[in-house]
Amino acid sequence: MKEDVAYHVMAPEQKKYGDPIIEISHLVKSFGDNHVLRDYSLTIRKGENVVVLGKSGCGKSVLIKCIVGLIPYDKGSLKVFGNEISEIQQQELDELRAKIGFVFQSSALYDSMTVRENLEFALRRHGKGKSRTEVNALVEETLDNVGLLHAVEVMPAELSGGMRKRIGLARSLILKPEIMLYDEPTTGLDPITAKEISNLMLKMQLKYNTSSIIISHDMHCAQLTANRLSVMIDGINYAEGTFDELRKMNDPKVHAFFEIL
Amino acid sequence: MAEEKKSILPKGLRDFYIEAGETTQFAGRFFREILFPPYEFREVIRQSYEIGYKSLPLVGITAFIIGLVLTLQSRPTLVSFGAEAWLPAMVGVSIIREIGPVITALICAGKIGSSIGAELGxxxxxxxxxxxxxxxxxxxxxxVVSRIVSTTLMIPVLVVIGDAISLYGAFLAVKVKGAVSFTLFFHQVFEALNFGDALPSVIKSFFFGFAIGLIGCYKGYHSKKGTEGVGRSANSAVVVSSLLIFIIDLMAVQITEFFGLI
Incomplete structure (x- = not known):
């Protein structure tokens, strides 16, 4: 019988967190003959930051795209706030997406819009009924939180990599989501900016009381942000535990991630 | 494991049929999505400005040159037959029926089709x-819906404006070579034209616009990863939509003939 946990579970400190908000159970996803997720299981609780570690191309991004319904999964169960993602209607999915912030690897800012328009875009559907003054205040508050209030009228092409990440983060925070999904938030950044982004993610988690899944292979980011880590190898949750617990593990596959530190 | 069924069609032909099928599905999705709210009116207006207004200078200059050159090149032949007086009528019918819509659509396929393909890609x-x-x-x-609606609505407008500018170019060409008044030239042009010349021309322009928007959006929306894929999307958007323009034109001529409008 399959277990709903990782192969190597290191005493997860789940009691101090709230109820489960994302429950992934035996998730399977293939693209033709490429079996990306083979039998992945993970539970995220309220207020928890979980970093999913794994090599490039192992299916980490596919996992969080399944969570927001961007990629349909083949088998298994994926529940967000108790809703099975593959069974809900488009309208319900859209309502659910309002509670989830997604920071893309490439930031995915809309090139043809200013920073202000990028932030306001998320309010088109979920911010109806807000006056112009309220929208402006919300945009300015969110930009202030990421320290880029001065860039409100700037086009994305004029921003540096780090600034784009911050705007991407601000855009996903504007609806005050309960869950944040980060797809390699520090990739392509210099170590100092990467650390700033990691600190900002922590600051925002405290401010907005979010739960997060952070997809990364940046161990410094993982060390700074994770309450718990899941090591994805061959499409399964190979090992799970706190940073220190996993670092002490003797398994060579897990240890390989910590060698660079 | 089940063995993959081998197709009897060559790969190129099979890919063509697959792409044709997917494009048809894409068009079907457009018609489904356009019927139900929310309607993106603001985006349609913004795209109409980008597609229509910003293409006007290029369409205008090209139409003017085409009208001028067509008249200058047709004149010697008509003169040799002693039929110089027919020049405004001949040029007018050529421009309104065929040259105006097709040239405008081809220019827009190049400018708008590539731009949509690259942007979406x-x-x-x-x-x-x-x-x-x-x-x-x-x-x-x-x-997608906003762009296809905009191209479908804007191309006929550009065609009508392009036709008018083209006829003005033709008038200047006639004026340079001989004494003819503005009123006389356009009187002769409109005397040679009838409802059956203008209506099919405008109707087929809607289809040209739809084809440009549809193919541009389809190619961009299904762009493969990487910058090479973006370039390929832009390029194939122009090639396929230009080809479609000629196919639609051919069908339009047949339909017009069937209804006795030629």
Whole structure:
């Protein structure tokens, strides 16, 4: 019988967190003959930051795209706030997406819009009924939180990599989501900016009381942000535990991630 | 494991049929999405400005030159037959029926089709389309439907304006070579034209616009990863939509003839 946990579970400190908000159970996803997720299981609780570690191309991004319904999964169960993602209607999915912030690897800012328009875009559907003054205040508050209030009228092409990440983060925070999904938030950044982004993610988690899944292979980011880590190898949750617990593990596959530190 | 069924068709032909089928599905989705709210009116207006107004200088200059050159090149032949007086009528019918719509549509396929293909391709590659979907906006409706509606509405407008500028170019060419008044020239042009010349020309322009928007959006929306894919999307958007323009034109002539409008 399959277990709903990782192969190597290191005493997860789940009691101090709230109820489960994302429950992934035996998730399977293939693209033709490429079996990306083979039998992945993970539970995220309220207020928890979980970093999913794994090599490039192992299916980490596919996992969080399944969570927001961007990629349909083949088998298994994926529940967000108790809703099975593959069974809900488009309208319900859209309502659910309002509670989830997604920071893309490439930031995915809309090139043809200013920073202000990028932030306001998320309010088109979920911010109806807000006056112009309220929208402006919300945009300015969110930009202030990421320290880029001065860039409100700037086009994305004029921003540096780090600034784009911050705007991407601000855009996903504007609806005050309960869950944040980060797809390699520090990739392509210099170590100092990467650390700033990691600190900002922590600051925002405290401010907005979010739960997060952070997809990364940046161990410094993982060390700074994770309450718990899941090591994805061959499409399964190979090992799970706190940073220190996993670092002490003797398994060579897990240890390989910590060698660079 | 089940063995993959081998197709009897050559790969190129099979790919063509697959792409034709997918494009038809894409068009079907457009007609489904356009019927139901929310309607993206603001985006349609913005795209109409980008597609229509910003293409006007290029369409205008090209139409003017075509009208001028067509008249200058047709004149010697008509003069040799002693039929110089027919020049305004001949040029007018050629421009309104055929040259105006086709040239305008081809120019727009180059300018607008490539621009839509590249823009959507780059949005796809940089995950902007995914970001839109995650934010609860239907990207197909916001990006694709608005652009196809705009090209379908704007190309006929550009064709009508292009026809007028082209006829003015033709008038200047006649004026340079001989004494003819503005009133006389256009009187002769409109005397030679009838309802059956103008209506099919305008109607087929809607189809040209639809084809340009549809192919540009389809190629961009299904762009493969990477910058090479974006370039390929832009390029094939121009090639396929130009080809479609000629096919639609051929069908339009047949239909017009069937209804006795020629």
């Amino acid at each position: 780059s949005m796809k590659v940089t995950e902007q389309i995914d970001a839109m979907e995650v934010s609860g906006t239907n990207p197909f409706k916001y990006i």
